[in-house]
Amino acid sequence: MIRNKKLFLVVTSILVLALALAGCGQKPAEEAKGQKDTIVVAQSADAKSLDPHATNDSTSSNVMTQIYDTLVYATEDMEIQPGLAESWNQVDDTTWEFNIRKGVKFHNGEELKASDVKFTLDRMMKSSKVSHIVEAIDSVEVVDDYKVVIKTKEPFSPLLAHLAHSAAGILNEKAVKEAGDNYGQNPVGTGPFKFVSWEAGDKITLERFDDYFRGPAKLKKVIFRVVPEGTNRTIGLETGEIDIAYGIEPIDKDRVANHENLQLIEAPSLGMYYIGFNCEKAPFDNKLVRQAVSYAINPDDIIEAVLSGSGFKANSPIAPGVFGYNDKLNRYEYNPEKAKELLKEAGYENGFKTELWISGSLANQIAQIVQAQLKEIGIDVSIESLEWGTYIDRTAKGEQEMFFLGWTTVTGDADYGLYPLFHSSAKGSAGNRSFYGNPEVDKLLEQGKVATDIEKREEIYKKAQELIMEDAPIFPLFYKLQNAGTQKFIKGFKLHPAGHHKLYNIYFE
């Protein structure tokens, strides 16, 4: 035994020692929350990079929107307001002049100059991930230290909306060049919070920037924590470990709303979720079949059962908050009898077998309801659940028949919401995964891009939506409400429809 005991002790103590060593690198637990000036924000995934030109995902944007400012920005009501540009004017159809705010400081102490704006936009146009946002821009010229001129290739009305995209945050030329390949981990902006540290997979810490041009924020520190499970974000709110949690699970909403210390904030988003049909593949190359399926799906069931009411029925591919939205469209109201008639007319009296491609657990639940509803009209749907990577690759190649996907019109302009999804030139990977093509729609979408008269533009897009809904390349299911749970003492927090929320105005009470 002596030897065995020794062995047992040796092994155990090695493990304990190793544990102690591994623990050494650990920073002391967060300081006691005596005087509260730090907030912990939980989101479902870690940021990928804090270089706005290196990624375009919403978790990264949610951090970057605190660090960077854009030339102009969209309010929570989607109104364009001056940002780093204090004013602008459109010289002619393709020329825009921006006056840069004076005395704005970057986090590294440099002053914002027109050259930084040019540097940023030039760099953005070369980025494979975000260049599509500024692809209308032809050139950026520096007039003097505080004035830039942006020229577009063609008249491009939604330019301001695009410059308000969080990916168009202005960088400091010197900081980017100094950091080189590691800029994504060492971001420098002009925003209300500056970057402090990043513990991969765990948290990102930001600190108040005292020289912020709108005046320092009231919060001293912001910690973004990664909490992948929705249930755990709610639990973290309940235990007080988390102050703001994005994306409360539908089922947990009432718990947060009814909790004595917590509040639930809900707001419309610019996202639309849809069932898409591959218009180049039988039987969905037949408009009647697409319409029949549209009549046979009841989004109310989905909104009720899967979203616990956090959404409302969609009648258009773009959400009501988007410029150009048409509220007069006829939607396909749930009507299985009509669906059967249309199927009969299309020659599929006895239904058919098809596949519905999905990715993710929300999609899975929705797909099961769609599957059950289509069974009622004789369509036998098999659900193919794929990894996200495989899914976007194979749907871009057009292998799918039916698919479930969402689209967020982040710019708040119909161009961004319709062109990639329905223009025939965007078939496949560019966004038109239903492989829809209608010359009339193409023409309208092209006109909308260049039209300068606001009313005329709106009319063009309304017409386009009518044609699209008639052709039914997709069936818009619902507009999702976005939500967040916060501690009750958090005040001044608003959800932005584009999905990235500013923390600058938060104060405690």
Place this chain on the structure above:
Amino acid sequence: MHKYILHRLLLLIPVILGVTFIVYSIMYLTPGDPAQIILGESAPPEKVEQLREEMGLNDPFIVQYFRFIKNGLKGDFGRSYSTRRPVFEEIFARFPATLKLTIAGVLVAIIIGIPVGIISATKQYSLFDNVSMVGALLGVSMPNFWFGLMLVLVFSVTLKWLPSGGDNGLSSLVLPAITLGTSAAALITRMTRSSMLEVIRQDYIRTARAKGVLEKKVINKHALKNALIPIITVVGLQFGYLLGGAVLTETVFSWPGVGRLLVDAIRQKDTPMVLASVVFVSVTFSFVNLMVDILYAYVDPRIKSQYK
């Protein structure tokens, strides 16, 4: 013995090559285009093609694989497709968390598993034996996420004793370690019990007992020593398993470990990240295996004789 260890370390080289080759083939053969994934859902085809070319994805498989090996030999494992950070930087940032959790989990498992297993074996069919065997069965059959969530609900939400997630000092390690250690403990308990029972029935134990050796000494000195090989095997396997496979526990406790990193990387087809983390986990695991084999020799001189 030293020669043996050196020999085993050299054997790591083909293991690593084998691992990289298999993983590279898997990543190459499974559907999904990294360029498309990097650029997102709305990228124009010509941009995707341009990026494919830049990334060398259009080269034949063998060319890509050898380029990877060549750069790897120079210590350059590339940058993650999704974060653009050097992959090892990312792994090293997250490995301490994984190591901490694994060690703590295995520790929980050993501390519970071995003593309970021994007592169960010596008192076969007693109340203690039956209770602990049922307990062990519940331990393996309980889904990790369910057990973890229960612990959180009791100890974080109701009692407010421990944090519900994140990596923040020792207190945050307790619940995940128990969650992770429970199923391993159950396995170790059973293995200890069954191999102790096996050994206890053998002639030399009977002889020892017949000679009048104290029961305690029979168990501890004669039986346990001979029962240790399968136990060590299971502990070693569990260590390796937990090292790369704690994804569910990591998810439930928002633990920033390598398991989640790896699964995310697989799902995004982040090949450099997948390769580097698999290589890293496999090297660590091979070291654990080596230690297990050295321990074999330590407990059983007959095995030691063949290491010469």
Place this chain on the structure above:
Amino acid sequence: MATAKKSKKNKKRSQWSEVWRRLKKNKMAMVGLTILTIIVLLAVFADFIADYDEVVIKQNLKERLQGPSAKHWLGTDEFGRDIFARLIHGARVSLKVGIISVGISIIIGGILGSIAGYYGGLIDNIIMRTMDIFLAIPSILLAIAIVSALGPSLMNLMIAVGISSVPSYARIVRASVLSIRDQEFIEAAKAIGASDLRIVLKHIIPNTLAPVIVQGTLGVAGAILSTAGLSFIGLGIRPPAPEWGAMLAGGRAYLRYAWHVTTFPGLAIMTIILALNFLGDGLRDALDPRLKQ
């Protein structure tokens, strides 16, 4: 000659009836066997208990997440489907997944492990290093890769789960072969000129059965739980087919509101595992050649 053959046959038969006789004496094993038999019978006659199209996969959103009642004995799930009916039909799927995938790993792992342990030296090195390679690749990656390369289907799921635990069985078998092969009775068999194959089949494999059975019975549990893990990441079997692991995973968001949605599938899994283990333990005792005298 004829008599010799006959007596050999008799001997073989009596060996198995001896095992069965010993097994019958073990109460726990019989409890396990009874539970398993009931589950198998339920699975076989599932269609008589609940209609697949009309009950098992039929949604009724008005009755979603209801607790146990006279109408729905075990309550309903998030789509208002009867959990009892789904469990009965799910037993088919889960039994198949568990047993076939463990079978795959035991057969491949057992063969590789015994060869490695018995021959030692270079062969051992080659096999075990290859196993190390596979063991070093996280099972989740192997499973995802196999499923996404072959497409998500029940068979591919079983192959994926099975293959990813081959190395564990190989190592366990090898470890016990190592501890046996230097024992005197093996040397004795070698001395009288028994062939390698005969020694492995007759002497070594029976002696490695105990740890393999222990691992294997728990492995069925593991396989069912791995399937649940794959269901988490959306690579389980195709909905709406019921499978215990997927039911378990699917209900986790409702844990705090509708406990029955995960609890009953969880209990079902625990019950089958308990039964398998009682039986496995009994079999181990009954099979152990050293208990014969």
